[in-house]
Amino acid sequence: MTRPFRVAVVGAGPAGIYAGNILRTRAGEAGIEVQIDLFESLPSPYGLIRYGVAPDHPRIKGIVTSLHDMLADGAVRLLGNVEIGADITVDELQELYHAVVFATGAQVDRHFDLPGLEKHGSFGAADFVSWYDGHPDVPREWPLNARQIAVLGNGNVALDVARVLAKHPVDLLTTDIPENVYAGLAASPVTDVHVFGRRGPHDIKFTPIELRELGEVPGVDIVLYDEDFENGSTAVGGADKGAGGRAGAGEAAANGARRAVGNQAKVMARILQSWRERESTDAPRRLHLHFWHRPVEILGDGDGDGEGAGRVTAIRFERTEPDGAGGIRGTGEFVDYGVQAVYRAIGYRGTPVRDVPFDEAAGVIPNDGGRVLDENGAAVPRLYATGWIKRGPVGLIGHTKGDAAETVEKLLEDHASLSAAERPDEDAVIAFLRSRGVRFTTWDGWLALDEHERALGEEFPGMQRERIKVVSRDEQVAISNREVVAR
Numbered sequence: 144m145t146r147p148f149r150v151a152v153v154g155a156g157p158a159g160i161y162a163g164n165i166l167r168t169r170a171g172e173a174g175i176e177v178q179i180d181l182f183e184s185l186p187s188p189y190g191l192i193r194y195g196v197a198p199d200h201p202r203i204k205g206i207v208t209s210l211h212d213m214l215a216d217g218a219v220r221l222l223g224n225v226e227i228g229a230d231i232t233v234d235e236l237q238e239l240y241h242a243v244v245f246a247t248g249a250q251v252d253r254h255f256d257l258p259g260l261e262k263h264g265s266f267g268a269a270d271f272v273s274w275y276d277g278h279p280d281v282p283r284e285w286p287l288n289a290r291q292i293a294v295l296g297n298g299n300v301a302l303d304v305a306r307v308l309a310k311h312p313v314d315l316l317t318t319d320i321p322e323n324v325y326a327g328l329a330a331s332p333v334t335d336v337h338v339f340g341r342r343g344p345h346d347i348k349f350t351p352i353e354l355r356e357l358g359e360v361p362g363v364d365i366v367l368y369d370e371d372f373e374n375g376s377t378a379v380g381g382a383d384k385g386a387g388g389r390a391g392a393g394e395a396a397a398n399g400a401r402r403a404v405g406n407q408a409k410v411m412a413r414i415l416q417s418w419r420e421r422e423s424t425d426a427p428r429r430l431h432l433h434f435w436h437r438p439v440e441i442l443g444d445g446d447g448d449g450e451g452a453g454r455v456t457a458i459r460f461e462r463t464e465p466d467g468a469g470g471i472r473g474t475g476e477f478v479d480y481g482v483q484a485v486y487r488a489i490g491y492r493g494t495p496v497r498d499v500p501f502d503e504a505a506g507v508i509p510n511d512g513g514r515v516l517d518e519n520g521a522a523v524p525r526l527y528a529t530g531w532i533k534r535g536p537v538g539l540i541g542h543t544k545g546d547a548a549e550t551v552e553k554l555l556e557d558h559a560s561l562s563a564a565e566r567p568d569e570d571a572v573i574a575f576l577r578s579r580g581v582r583f584t585t586w587d588g589w590l591a592l593d594e595h596e597r598a599l600g601e602e603f604p605g606m607q608r609e610r611i612k613v614v615s616r617d618e619q620v621a622i623s624n625r626e627v628v629a630r
């Protein structure tokens with residue numbers, strides 16, 4: 144009798160769900176009986192689609208529908224509220240499964256070395272995003288008391304953060320934002336949100352759809368500055384050359400799919416140009432886009448760390464210009480902007496899972512096409528990686544699919560040697576989690592929570608709120624666990 148090939152996938156974001164689904168299909172085609180468990184540290188699935196994608200992007204959240212379908216028949220079994228490396232160790236997991244695929248993504252802000260970063264009013268984008276998306280593990284309150292705000296970064300996350308900060312909260316009322324988030328945003332006195340990029344308008348890493356929607360936010364004027372467009376090689380009209388031709392290969396790769404290329408750059412150049420020609424509507428809020436500004440220091444009214452750090456009062460930049468070799472250099476001209484809050488949206492970073500190799504510099508699990516490597520570069524038997532923890536936090540949801548296909552291919556190449564070992568059946572892990580007192584959630588539990596959240600949305604008739612998220616972890620688990628554990 145052949146034994147089923149038992150695989151644990153860690154992380155129920157898009158990468159983990161695609162990996163589980165592709166594995167199930169490819170194994171079926173190869174005549175391999177496979178049992179797949181999908182572990183997730185949160186009580187609910189979908190990773191950054193639920194806790195990263197902005198609430199006013201319901202179209203993107205629609206991807207959830209296809210991910211839902213991949214889990215609906217239970218062939219990939221969801222076990223939520225289980226943190227691998229804490230509730231169950233990787234060694235223990237390996238005793239229960241023939242192979243483990245890590246799809247643990249990226250949850251925290253990349254480190255940024257900027258004097259004054261410790262001041263009150265200086266925030267990482269990842270924390271703010273987690274707050275407005277109702278992540279259970281961040282505080283419910285967010286200090287929104289700044290009238291002028293700086294957002295550092297020229298990628299889509301910077302745009303998300305700037306848009307959510309600038310938007311009139313009533314325009315977010317049709318989304319799934321939790322009540323505490325709406326209340327926080329409704330109390331914000333903000334009038335001006337300034338987005339700063341170190342490079343020129345041709346080097347933005349936004350995507351055209353995200354850029355365009357910024358100009359459609361009701362009651363918010365977009366402000367651009369002529370001097371940012373005057374710099375010869377930096378003119379918006381040079382977008383094609385800039386985006387396509389100037390970056391070195393390494394830099395282009397690092398910027399990944401979010402870098403504007405070819406037609407995309409032309410479209411964005413046209414959008415920026417149309418905003419430059421637009422008349423102000425004297426809107427109560429303004430969103431400023433600045434280019435050629437390198438942050439130098441966050442200024443404040445205190446000195447030292449902790450309570451003594453003081454509050455943000457301004458941010459200092461050095462103006463930059465092209466260095467003629469594809470990079471930028473400082474001009475020696477410094478400029479201060481009076482702001483009371485600074486948000487840095489300079490990239491996410493993966494975090495290590497205990498007992499799994501980790502590349503601290505790159506913030507990823509070192510791997511070769513998905514096979515996890517040890518510090519000597521040798522493949523670690525039974526361990527694989529996919530998604531943002533495999534290749535770094537760049538690229539859109541769709542990119543995690545190709546990634547998962549590559550990892551699954553490697554896993555199936557190794558199937559014969561991996562599956563030679565004895566592994567207990569699929570009930571063993573359930574018994575194990577219960578013996579540890581882990582309050583795990585299941586797919587049926589998610590269906591219960593999903594239904595509950597949708598019902599909360601229906602309490603606002605006429606507003607077409609698809610759902611209102613339940614924030615608290617305990618509450619999510621309690622609602623989920625009204626369902627019995629079933630398979």
Ligand SMILES: Cc1cc2nc3c(=O)[nH]c(=O)nc-3n(C[C@H](O)[C@H](O)[C@H](O)COP(=O)(O)OP(=O)(O)OC[C@H]3O[C@@H](n4cnc5c(N)ncnc54)[C@H](O)[C@@H]3O)c2cc1C
Pocket residue numbers: 153154155156157158159182183184185188189190191192195196197200203225226227228246247248249250272299300303491496529530531532537538539540541543
């Ligand atoms: C702010 C923001 C906005 C974005 N907006 C868009 C957008 O509009 N459109 C788009 O296409 N892409 C967008 N993206 C990119 C998209 O979110 C990513 O491409 C995608 O989510 C990466 O998928 P992943 O599965 O690798 O990681 P994640 O989505 O991060 O999923 C990883 C999962 O693993 C879980 N996990 C981590 N550690 C453990 C552990 N030890 N045990 C168990 N589980 C664990 C996490 O809880 C999480 O659920 C955005 C990203 C960010 C940060």
